[in-house]
Amino acid sequence: MRAPDLLQFAAQSLAGARKRTLMMLLAMSIGVASVVLLTALGEGARRYVVGEFASLGTHLLIMLPGRTETTGGAPPLFGETPRDLTLDDATSLLRERSIRRIAPLTVGNAPVSFGSREREVTVLGSTRDLFPIRHLTLGSGQPLPDIDPQRAANVAVLGPGLRKELFGGQRALGQWVRINDRRFRVIGVIAEGGESLGQNLDDMVVIPVASAQALFNSPSLFRVLIEARSKEDIEPAKRAAREIIRQRHDGEDDVTLISQDALLSTFDKILRALTYTVGGIAAISLAVAGILIMNVMLVAVSQRVAEIGLMKALGAARGEVLRIFLVEAVMLAASGAVIGLAVAALGIVGLRHVFPAFPLTPPLWAPLAAVGVAVVAGLVFGVLPARRAARLDPVKALTGR
Numbered sequence: 001m002r003a004p005d006l007l008q009f010a011a012q013s014l015a016g017a018r019k020r021t022l023m024m025l026l027a028m029s030i031g032v033a034s035v036v037l038l039t040a041l042g043e044g045a046r047r048y049v050v051g052e053f054a055s056l057g058t059h060l061l062i063m064l065p066g067r068t069e070t071t072g073g074a075p076p077l078f079g080e081t082p083r084d085l086t087l088d089d090a091t092s093l094l095r096e097r098s099i100r101r102i103a104p105l106t107v108g109n110a111p112v113s114f115g116s117r118e119r120e121v122t123v124l125g126s127t128r129d130l131f132p133i134r135h136l137t138l139g140s141g142q143p144l145p146d147i148d149p150q151r152a153a154n155v156a157v158l159g160p161g162l163r164k165e166l167f168g169g170q171r172a173l174g175q176w177v178r179i180n181d182r183r184f185r186v187i188g189v190i191a192e193g194g195e196s197l198g199q200n201l202d203d204m205v206v207i208p209v210a211s212a213q214a215l216f217n218s219p220s221l222f223r224v225l226i227e228a229r230s231k232e233d234i235e236p237a238k239r240a241a242r243e244i245i246r247q248r249h250d251g252e253d254d255v256t257l258i259s260q261d262a263l264l265s266t267f268d269k270i271l272r273a274l275t276y277t278v279g280g281i282a283a284i285s286l287a288v289a290g291i292l293i294m295n296v297m298l299v300a301v302s303q304r305v306a307e308i309g310l311m312k313a314l315g316a317a318r319g320e321v322l323r324i325f326l327v328e329a330v331m332l333a334a335s336g337a338v339i340g341l342a343v344a345a346l347g348i349v350g351l352r353h354v355f356p357a358f359p360l361t362p363p364l365w366a367p368l369a370a371v372g373v374a375v376v377a378g379l380v381f382g383v384l385p386a387r388r389a390a391r392l393d394p395v396k397a398l399t400g401r
Contacts, residue, residue, distance in 0.1 A: 023296065027292045031286035033347065037348065042272075043363045063257055083249050083254050085224065087149050089224075104125075107124055114166040114176075121203045123216075125211060128143050130225070138157070138188050140172075141189055143157060144208055209221075242257060294382065328382070341367055
């Protein structure tokens, strides 16, 4: 039997048993769609994290007070550390040629009020260099003044959400707001930026770091952001920063330096492994669909005994009968895979509308692997029914036995 005739015969056989065919197509399409959708979610999570880290800045090092080895755990977010990280410590890092900028950070919560309106928000104390390091853009006004970090100044840059809450439709620039018991003049408003690694940029106010230290009565810094001059300078900057702090802290290595690239690489590996894992779990459904094809086709063989006997009586060889049933199984698997890809594409489009900020895109290997596994499953699990049909005795088959 020629290939076109073989394909036509298999298609007619499948069309003649519509319920059985639809059931097998449904099983295979669900399996393929689940593989593509789940891997798209995993890949989307990976890309989202990469994008969030990119929004933090480039060539970034984060210095934290405290040392993992001295505390027996992760660097402390709050509380006591072996030694405070001070503004002098931060500014001394600029002696290193591989370091382009530094941004000392002091963080706290405080009520911010204007007239009768008040809101509790995050107050971030830093310097002008925070804006280029963190890639913060201004919707209006100007960033913090370029002054000595040790010098306090009663100026503030508001997040866009806070500006709306306090001023509504009024002009914010030039107005005076009260943070705790101190007055600050608004000189800028951050552009709409949403969130960055969970930090809401809308509900935030940025003031000079010395002003924040006085506001919270805390001489210690929360973090120091360090920007290296290039990717190649990250490791030299890391070594130099550690050595500078060691010299200033009487030989004690009591800070932790985290590389943005190292964090990103770790998250990337974790999320890639997660994507492969959920893809593998979803691929199990393809094996289940293959088993369903095998079972249904075994039933079909028993229902088509007379047809098989007639084919053999007319001269069909055992190999031709085998090929007919294998082609039917592969056609079912391939058709189900195509339907599954279409369903997955529609699902991805729908999820993109619901979550527009989430980069939902399946990795290139996912649809290829899903279709490949589906076709292989159809072929492998179609062998047993095909062999059973090919082994039928033509005389007994014609009698329906």
